[in-house]
Amino acid sequence: MAKLPGQRPFGCSISTSSINVSDAASDNVLEVHNLVTAFDTDAGQLTAVDGVSFDVRRGRTLGIVGESGCGKSVTAMSIMRLLPQPMGKILQGNVQFDGMNLATLPRDDMRSIRGNRISMIFQEPMTALNPVHTIGKQICEVLTQHNDLDPDVAWNRAVEILEKVGIPSPEIRATEYPHQLSGGMRQRVVIAIALACGPELVIADEPTTALDVTIQAQILDLMKSLQRDLGMSIILITHDLGVIAETCDEVCVMYAGRVVERGDAKELFANPRHAYTQGLLSSIPRLNGVPKSRLTTIDGMVPALNELRPGCRFCPRSERDYEPHHLEERPDFLEISSGHWVEACPVCT
């Protein structure tokens, strides 16, 4: 794993999990092992992320896909250590980034990483930006937080970054406020802020969900070309399988707090093994589908966090015959072919 000079790796042992971490570790910018995140609520402690493991390869894009409430955003928040306090807690697991375990890193050390070496693009560009500061100032804020820069130098860099994300007349735009920009332009500003310090990893949580398809195409295109130029890795969180197919090298499918299937994007779309992945893929209307035909559905709905069972969580919705013990024993996460992992419930796979 690449280390910056003078930075000491954090001494931490990798917890026992079913994942083999020894090979190809240097290719990975981030390795998440058996992450468990829970929230304290009036109804007791609820586990939102239950033993999630994945790796993000350097310069590549990992997609995390799943329906609302499956824990994809909480996974991102856990990596960034932005869980709402004091309710949100990382109970277990290891988030390896450049020799450090982000899950247990002291707050001050985490602050020097967040926004600098790992940054985030949020879904709603209006709420992610501060309405009372100019765009230029908001970019400068990130730059000066992490670098010792003169205000003038920072401002010029902010203008450069705005130009890089495709904002026309960036000198003028930098002096404007968020409400003066359209949704697509605002999302470009959010991307500019995320990229200001040249991060190694960008976590994009539903970056195009609030945008029109035409603007979505612009933004995805921009993210791809910036990735080619700057070489950062991306975790793209979305519920849209189309977006995943177009942008991601690898995919994690999440359901009810767990990764049910993980693998190379082409392999996973061509050969989905888990009943949930199959259900998701067949329930979207396709442009080349039979018009007005009945769509495949997944019956029922995602279980609530307080109804989760230790075993397979998809069995009750799978329309297949299952027995009570399937809901009680957690299935193994197995590698069924090279790089293609699946939660091997005997009913659902």
Place this chain on the structure above:
Amino acid sequence: MYVMDASTPILKTEDLRMHFPVKGGVFRRALASCKAVDGVSLSIEHGETLGLVGESGCGKSTFGKTIARLYEPTEGAIRFEGVDLASMSRGQLKPYRREIQMIFQDPYESLNPRHTIGTIVEEPFVIHGMGTREERRKWVAELLTKVGLSESAMNRFPFEFSGGQRQRIGIARALALKPKLLICDEPVSALDVSIQSQVLNLLMELQREMGLSYLFISHDLAVVKHISDRIAVMYLGRIVELAPAAEIYSNPVHPYTKALISAIPVPDPTHNPERVILEGDVPSPIDPPEGCRFCPRSGLEYSDEVLKTKPPFLELEQGHWVEACPACVPDARLV
């Protein structure tokens, strides 16, 4: 009063315009007008689903609300089975309100959180003074069963239901008065994919069963393609292309339609699209040019002349219409 035969479309708009004044200054005078819908002529046949697509701000929701007469149109006609609703008073409209109903996008905001589901679905009957209390309860129970909910839902509150279930409640309410035309404004946009397909299936079943006509407004082109018979593409208050669903995807003529279709992300990683990426956003509908509105964004060469004169809406092939701006559609020929 009017003659109705099978060839009369259930709804037909003629040069429909909905302009909103933009007020400002000390005396709140109208300074400009926002031309949300600016000369739309469309028809919806009996039992047909007309899809309406376009980017946010193109006026598609305003069009839906205008034909439901939630707005009073500035100009033009809305003929429901031949009768013009555009200039009717509230009282005159009341019988027609039963025929045209709406389903809204956000199932969280379109149901009153303080009312039980029974009260919500019953309300249309109360407004139109139909039935006794017992009869109404019976009808509500039937409606809930029809949309796939249990009767016991009647005594529960909206917060106890998931997004997909709430959308079903919204559909039950819209169906209460046995309407002929349903305006579905982004009905599945807020739902997860697995739930989205459940609601789409329900809408298609109800259409077959009850012979409903739909105006299906959405920005999701794959969904619209699946459910619609014909599709209209809207840009900045006008229809730029109208064709049967399969035709518009296989043979789009207007450059805006082409760009919209090519922007759809296809859920297949081996698919490598030739993508037309549009520059910029939808321009402001405040005082737009009278002529072609897409030229400035098309990346094509155009003269000032095309911005001044309204391009004709031509039928290229049977049922395939396009706004034939000479710059955007240079080789438009009549049938």
